[in-house]
Amino acid sequence: MGRPPCCDESGIKKGPWTPEEDQKLIQYIQKNGHGSWRALPKLAGLNRCGKSCRLRWTNYLRPDIKRGKFSPEEEQTILHLHSILGNKWSAIATHLPGRTDNEIKNFWNTHLKKKLIRIGVDPMTHHPRMDLLATLTQLLCLADLTGIMELRAWDDHAARFLQSLLQSPATINMSSFSSIIPEMKPMSSMNTQAPDTTTSVPSPGLFPAAISNAEFYGVPEMSFGFHQQPLGNYIKQDSTCNDELEAAMSTPSALLRDADRSLGNGDNCIISSNAGCVLPPSFWSEFFDDPLVRGPI
DNA sequence: AATTCATTCAACCGCAAAGGA
DNA sequence: ATCCTTTGCGGTTGAATGAAT
Numbered sequence: 001m002g003r004p005p006c007c008d009e010s011g012i013k014k015g016p017w018t019p020e021e022d023q024k025l026i027q028y029i030q031k032n033g034h035g036s037w038r039a040l041p042k043l044a045g046l047n048r049c050g051k052s053c054r055l056r057w058t059n060y061l062r063p064d065i066k067r068g069k070f071s072p073e074e075e076q077t078i079l080h081l082h083s084i085l086g087n088k089w090s091a092i093a094t095h096l097p098g099r100t101d102n103e104i105k106n107f108w109n110t111h112l113k114k115k116l117i118r119i120g121v122d123p124m125t126h127h128p129r130m131d132l133l134a135t136l137t138q139l140l141c142l143a144d145l146t147g148i149m150e151l152r153a154w155d156d157h158a159a160r161f162l163q164s165l166l167q168s169p170a171t172i173n174m175s176s177f178s179s180i181i182p183e184m185k186p187m188s189s190m191n192t193q194a195p196d197t198t199t200s201v202p203s204p205g206l207f208p209a210a211i212s213n214a215e216f217y218g219v220p221e222m223s224f225g226f227h228q229q230p231l232g233n234y235i236k237q238d239s240t241c242n243d244e245l246e247a248a249m250s251t252p253s254a255l256l257r258d259a260d261r262s263l264g265n266g267d268n269c270i271i272s273s274n275a276g277c278v279l280p281p282s283f284w285s286e287f288f289d290d291p292l293v294r295g296p297i
Numbered sequence: 298a299a300t301t302c303a304t305t306c307a308a309c310c311g312c313a314a315a316g317g318a
Numbered sequence: 319a320t321c322c323t324t325t326g327c328g329g330t331t332g333a334a335t336g337a338a339t
Contacts, residue, residue, distance in 0.1 A: 016307075038324065054325080055308065090327060105328075106306050
């Protein structure tokens with residue numbers, strides 16, 4: 001025999017709460033506090049189990065609950081904390097006043113997770129989807145795109161970005177990124193150990209230095225550090241970035257647009273730096289304000 | 298206008314942790 | 319140390335709603 005469910009008593013109501021039930025619960029708690037949740041329903045005159053009452057109060061009726069859409073700042077905080085804490089919704093909720101763990105969990109599952117997938121980032125590890133990137137690079141190598149590029153049907157930046165990808169070895173390196181975005185710091189300039197790029201599967205979460213830099217409340221920096229090793233055949237870490245690529249990646253928006261064009265306006269865009277770095281909040285503001293990233297919500 | 302499909306989110310379930318006897 | 323009860327958490331479900339056909 002397994003453990004009986006908490007609400008197996010006959011006649012105990014389940015499902016959506018009525019306004020009358022809400023009122024009873026609010027009035028009781030305001031007058032007496034919740035006390036023992038198990039005892040509460042009887043005392044409050046509710047035909048519900050204690051668990052259901054607790055859930056209704058903490059997720060909906062509590063007076064300090066904040067309602068409405070999540071702000072971009074809240075989005076950033078959730079993304080950041082999730083990259084460190086994983087699916088610890090209650091822990092994440094403690095950093096977002098007025099938001100419940102349930103609300104954050106729902107928001108994650110219905111919006112943020114999809115958004116990360118759309119831009120080619122694994123929502124669990126917060127690393128780029130290397131399988132997608134590998135496929136893209138293979139496709140680019142297989143496809144004869146010379147004609148298209150000569151027609152200049154795309155803008156120069158996109159075409160040059162593609163060209164640079166197709167070069168073997170291509171030339172992208174982290175020092176170039178830091179010159180593109182002024183506030184961005186290469187990991188190598190920080191007092192940290194470089195990530196282990198010999199492993200094909202990146203360790204979950206952010207690089208240690210990025211974590212230690214993250215002061216949750218101020219959200220001073222967001223990490224954008226990825227392992228580069230699986231791309232090693234195509235992108236060499238110790239070579240220099242060409243000017244065209246720098247220009248193409250001058251802003252997050254441009255970077256995304258170019259990536260999207262490279263894919264032929266597909267759903268998945270891939271952004272990759274080939275070494276760890278830390279980006280300032282301003283980067284992410286623009287990043288997630290971009291209609292291409294935001295998508296139809 | 299009717300039907301189907303997709304999305305959202307409140308609520309539930311089961312498990313684990315915490316706390317008290 | 320062990321058992322039992324209560325509380326909290328995370329995953330999942332399904333009704334309601336909106337969008338597409």
